[in-house]
Structure formats: structure tokens, C-alpha cells
Amino acid sequence: MFKERVLTALVLAPLMIGGIFFLPLQEFAIFIAVIATVGAWEWANIAGYQKNWSRILYALVVFLCLYASARFLRIHEEYKVYYLAAGALWWVLAFALVKRYPGGTEVWAARPIRALLGLCVLIPMWVGFMHLKVSEHSSLLIVYVMLVVWGADTGAYFSGKRWGRSKLAPHVSPGKSWAGFWGGLATTLLVAACFAFYIDGWLRPVDTLFGLQLLLITLVTMVISVLGDLVESMMKRHRGIKDSSSLLPGHGGVLDRIDSMAAAVPVFAFMMLILDWNLT
Template identity: 80%
Template sequence: MFKERVLTALVLAPLMIVGIFFLPLKQFAIFIAAIATIGAWEWANIAGYQKNWSRILYAVVVFVALYISARFLKVHEEYLIYYLGAGTLWWVVAFALVKQYPGGTDIWAARPIRALLGLCVLIPMWVGFMHLKTQPHSSLLIVYVMLIVWGADTGAYFAGRKWGNSKLAPHVSPGKSWAGFWGGLATTMVVALIFAACIDRWVDPMSVQEVLVLMAITVVTMVISVLGDLVESMMKRHRGIKDSSSLLPGHGGVLDRIDSMAAAVPVFSFFMLVFDWGLAG
């Protein structure tokens, strides 16, 4: 299993590096849309659509929705904040669903509802990535969101192993603890301070207010990234499956790798717009 995880990571890492740092905007849009479409094929299974034709149909629906969104936002850029706002609002609703679980499943147990929730995850993710890609120093911003997610995961792992007695969401993900949550939060705060210091020195001088805004956005993004993982775990637990698919040997499916990013990216992008925060070109 470990060998499979390493080999898969060695293949995926260069693909992500090329996608983030070297693809022009249009090709990057297709790259992220491809990831979202594969994720949609997996989400269809999580939603309860087991036949391959129905999963492919759902993936096509998501791809078409992304294409329509791209065409619409190209003409009506002012609606970007509404797309991202709706995506952020979904995670507020998702928090309530996770908190109630295993109760409250009657609200979302129907397959069409779970399919609709997939759109709430995948479309804002794509829109968020595209917003980041159009910003000055876009690669730095995308990598920073990844560092928030990885910092949260890494801090949670070590703190959880050391002090993880009190469970964060025992009915959803028994392995997660409150100690892990606070450890992840502390780690992301350190990441944010290092990132701000590096940006201030080498990219764009930052005022104290800008650093504080960055810290606030980071905290919210980190919390939502944890929620993204919990939501997928809840859906898989309800469905009775361990992984979203077996596409990535040793890692499960694409959704199993991007669940936290799918939550973090639109939220980070939304609050960038709300606070009018960004890096100067």
C-alpha cells in the first residue's frame, strides 16, 4: 500500500506542478474542469448512482454546467461573487448537516439531492480556481491555499496522535479529534505568518492590516477545508463505501484527494473579493 501511495504521488505531483505553474488560463480551465469532471463521476457513486451510464451522465452534466458557467462569467464578471458566495453558503449548510449526523439524513438522503450537493461542491471549486488563476501572482495564491490544506492535515495528524482523545465528529470520521483540529489551526497560522513575511520581503510589501486580513481569511479557509473532508466522509459513510473510487492506487479516488481543496478554494476566493485582498502585480 505504501509503495502504491508513493508511486501515485510521484505521478500526480509533476502533473499538478505543470498545471499550476505552466498552463495558460484556457488550458488551466480545462485542466481543472477535467479534475472536476472525474470528481463528478465519483460523486455520482457517492450519491447512490451505481450504474456506469448514470455516473457518466452525471459527469457530463457537471462538465456542461462548468462550460455554461465559464461562458456566463466571461460576459457577466460581476456575478463571480454570487457564484463564490453561494459556494461558501453551501459549506455553512454542510456544517449543520455534519453536526446533525447521523440524524437529519432524511433531508439529503434522496439520490437527486445528493447529486445536487455535488454541483454545490464542484462548480464553486472550479470558479474559485479560475478566480485565483486570473490574479497577479496566481501560482503563489494557489500554492498558498494548498499549504493551508496541507498545514491543517499535517498539524492535525501529529497533534491528534499526541493528544487526540476528544473526537471532533465521532459519527462522521472517528479518526479526527479536537486536538488535531487545534493542531492544524496552529500549523496554518505559522504557515500564514511565514507566507506573509516572504510576500512582504520579496513580492509585495504588506501593511499590518493586510497581514491581519490574510490571517482572518486563512483561519476561515482552514476551518472550511476540514469541513470539506468531513462532508465527503459523511456521504461515503452513509453510502457504505470507504473510497470515492479506486482510480488512484493507494489513495482512493480523486475526490478523496481534493475534498478539502474543493472546500477551501471557493471560500478563500470569496473572502479575497469581500475584503478586496490580493497581491499587487
């Protein structure tokens, strides 16, 4: 299993790095849309659509929604904030669903509702990535969001393994603990401090306002990234499956790799917009 995870990571890492740093805007949009479409094929299974034709149909619907959104936002860019606001609102509602689980499943147990929730996850994720891509120093912003998510996950793993007795959400993900959450938070704060130091030395002076906004955006993004993982775990537990698919040997499915990122990116982009925060 470990060997499979390493080999898969060695293949995926260059693809992600190449996509982030070297793809022009249009190709990058297609790149993220492909990831979202594969994620949609997996989400259909999580939603309860087991037949392959229904999963392909759902993936096609999501791809068409992404295409329609791209065409619409190309003309009406000012509506981007509403896409991201809808995505952020979904994660607020998702917190309530996770907190109530295993109660409250009657609200979202129906397959069409779970399918609709997939749109709330995948479309804002694509819009969020595109907002970051068109921003100044786009590659740096995207890498920073990834470092926040990976930092939270890594810190949670080691601190949870060492001190994780009190469970964060025992009915949803028994492996997650409050010690893991605080360890992930501490790691994220370290990532933010290193990022601010880099920005101050290479791009612009980091004043109090910039620093406070960076801290706020980072903390909210970190919390939402944890929620993204919990929501997928909740959906899979309700569905009775361990992984979203077996596309990535040793890792499960695409959604199993991007669940935290799918939550973090649109919220990070939304906060950038409402706080008018950028790196210039």
C-alpha cells in the first residue's frame, strides 16, 4: 500500500505542478474542469447512483454546468462573487449537517439532493481556482492555499497520532481528533508566518492590515478544509463505502485527494474578494 501511494504521488505531483505553473489560462480552466468532472463521476457514486451510465451522465451534467459558467462569467465577471458566496454558504450549512450526524440525514439522504450538493462543491471549486489564476502572482496564491491544506492535514496527522484521544467528529470520522485539529491549526499558523516573511522580503511590505487579513483568511480556510474532509467522510459513511473510487492506487479516488482543497479554494477566493486582499 505504501509503495502504491508513493508511486501514485510521484506521478500526480508533476502533473499538478505543471498545471499550476505552466498552463495558460484557458488550458488551466480545462485542466481543473477535467479534475472536477472526474470528481463528479465519483460523487455520483457517493450520491447513490451506482450504475455506470448514471455516473457518466452526472459527470457530463457537471461538465456542462462548468462550461456554461465559464461562458457566463467571461461576459459577466461581476457575478463571480455570487458563485463563490454560494459555495461559502454551502460550507456553513455543511457544518450544521456534520454536527448533527447521524441525525438530520433525512434532509440530504435523497439521491437528487446529494447530487445537487455535488454541484455546490465542484462548481465553486472551479470558479475559485479560476479567480486565483487570474490574480496577480497566481501561482504563489494557489501554492499557498495548497500549503495551508497540506499543513493542516500533516499537522493533524502527527499531533493526532501522538495526543489524539478526544474525537473531533466520532460519528463522521473516528480517526480525527481535537488534538489533530489544534496541531493542524498550529502548523497552518507556521505556514502563514513563513508566507508573510516571504512576501515582506520579496513582494511588498507586510503592514498590520495585510497581516491581519492574511491571518483571518488563512484560519478560515484551514477550518473549512477540515470540514471538506469531514463532509466527504460523512457522505461515504452514509453510502457505506470507504473510498470515492479506486482510480488512484493507494489513495482511493480523486475526491479523496481534493475534498479539503475543494472546500478551501472557493472560500479563500471569496474572502480575497470581500476583503479586497491581494499580493500587490
